[in-house]
Amino acid sequence: MPSVSVSPSGEIVEGSSVTLTCSSDANPAANYTWYKENQTLLQGPEGSYNFTSISSEDTGTYHCQSENQYGQINSSSVLIDVQYGPRIPSVSVRPSGEIVEGSALNLTCSSDANPAANYTWYKKNETSPKALGQTFTITNITSEHSGEYYCEAQNIRGRHNSKLQLTVVEAAWKLISAVASATVLPAIILTCLLLWIRRKSATKQLSAPGEGPDSMLQLNSMYENISAAASRHQTEQQDELHYTFIHFTKKHEDPLYSNIMMPRPQKQEEEKVQYAAVNFKTDKTEPGTTTQGAEDDPSELYSKVQKFHKKPRA
Template sequence: MIQTLFYVSGVEYQTCNRVIYTDRSICAFKGSSVDISCTYSSYQTIRSKFWFSPERSHQWQSPSQPEDLSEDSQFAGRVQVLESERGRSTLRITDLTESDSAQYHFRFTTGSFEWRSSLPGTTLTVTALQVQVTRITVHQSDTEAELKCHSSCSPAGRLSYVWFKNGQKVTGVETSSFKGRVYPGDIISCALKGHENYGSPPVYAPKLPSVSVSPSAEIVEGSSVTLTCSSDANPAAKYTWYMKNGDPDLQPLSKEPQLVFSFIQSSDSGEYYCTAENELGRRTSDYISIDVTYAPKLPSVSVSPSAEIVEGSSVTLTCSSDANPAANYSWYKKNGDPDLQPLSKDPQLVFSSIQSSDCGEYYCTAENELGRRTSEYIYINVTYAPRLPSVSVSPSAEIVEGSSVTLTCSSDANPAANYTWYKENEDSPNASGQIFTITDFRAEHSGNYYCEAQNRRGRHNSTLQLIVVAGETVIS
């Protein structure tokens, strides 16, 4: 009880102006109705009285002058003030919304007094119903769950509830709890009986998750890439990310809605998927393909056949490089003219009948729009039989009997040739080696000499005729 003291002509009069609220706080469900009551009295005749809410002061013409709640547009058609007995006022608000949560005060005036106590009135809290889900058992095609229609209010008395499944009332259930099997696509909600239009938000298993990638343009190695998984679900879904063909027994790549590659690598290319799960079920997304582009890696070069290369055979050099998009290749010969056209613009450089002149070091380049790499050198060694040997004589002037004569044989060959010297009509060789020296040339040494150049690829002979005349040897 609140008393007010007045002073008139220096004389103190104790009078009793009072407002007593029935409830200091009330909690009510969204969509329901509430009665907020008080008793009031005054020693003077009350001229006006109304209910107001301080939280609505922003709508008043003057913030210091409360206005009648029944004239507030927010409450139009939803407010009644009832006077069931003298000195008792009841504010009835119907079709409650959460925005109605506020303090409510009663105000009255007399000819000389205005009740505007700053003390709290009645605090109203409007709360919506929520479905709480407790998973019991997960089956292959459905989930067995217990659902509870819950509110932060603790209403007095027994309330009746209505349960809805896929828009249809669940018959035979009027309690706050409901047990049942929930299938993918099921939508479940609850409401207070008689207030079905103010039901709880529906609960349901996750819908098919959608996946997105950022950036949506080309993904370049070394850049930052984020995959995002989202699914409509209530309760909210928990997310998990996996890579296709990964080990399902390993830990997931992420347990967040986003899978972030801060510095993506070519090895991260592949197909990814996510799962969305809540207490009512689990759904798996479609695959999303991640194609990481990158400049060519160091090219590798190979030669076929890998065995010894023989002149006249077919030889293929192959260049290969890991690149995305695929690389374009070019072949070059070391010390070749860089301004000339490449030997080949294909991954393979083919010699259909390789020649000794093709011996040398070769290299290739691999190039795409992201970069260019050059291979290491590969040496091509072409083997061939000795060419026609050439023979030289020293001295090259007249050869005098008794002098020293040196014969030299040379032949282009790979591998290098071995040399043997023969005299015509003699079966046994006269000497071996590239150089054959006769230190004391005599008449009996006259004759036809030739050398044989030989390697594992073949042999070739050369002829030299020596003639001795009158103590001199003439070479022809």
């Protein structure tokens, strides 16, 4: 049976030169054919197969076959294990898509390496590692987790790393609150500013000449007191009714009285009669003497009474 040897012996590192040798005792001399798995590589009288710069793709199981006119026989298989440093890692995020505060996240790093790589997670501008292992799990994402991360894959043959940018967005209810604040807050500020300008204007009107900014606090207090007093006074005026009597003399005309006094019916004025003094004149005669005046009837005397009608007021 042919035998197979590998030179140099020991660990095979990517990029190095490696020779496989197949030998067999045969007469006449045998021809050799090399196989990788079931794939034919080389046929010829030479029993050697050379790798000038072996690579990871050359890893696999090899054997040779010796043959002459009297027969053929296969050698035992030999494993060629080519060691190499980690390839550039690939990073995946699960679940994919937008990263929202409060959610859970898995970061996974993978790299082709021989021997297998060890993984370490870092965040930019931080010296201590964030996690060890191929997967980095964040159970409760916050805005502080935003930033640049990278995972490093390392083995005895080398190291490589890959970067990842995480952007954490606020939850929907926070965005709504922020929009409401952005809308309401300017309105509140504008309202306060208008009230301040109005108060300042009123304060200037109440200020006496020569008063400076030092009296602003007192004027503001005065403005508040005056406003409260005016409000109370208006309420009291609405709640209280005052009654009075107006007396006018008859000796002169009052324009106000003429404007507000109800007109008096002229008929009643005409019916009012003022009686003047009644003078009874009798002739001075001697007692026992009869005169014409004494014989007058009392009704005739009454008819002599002068009636004075009060003229209506103009």
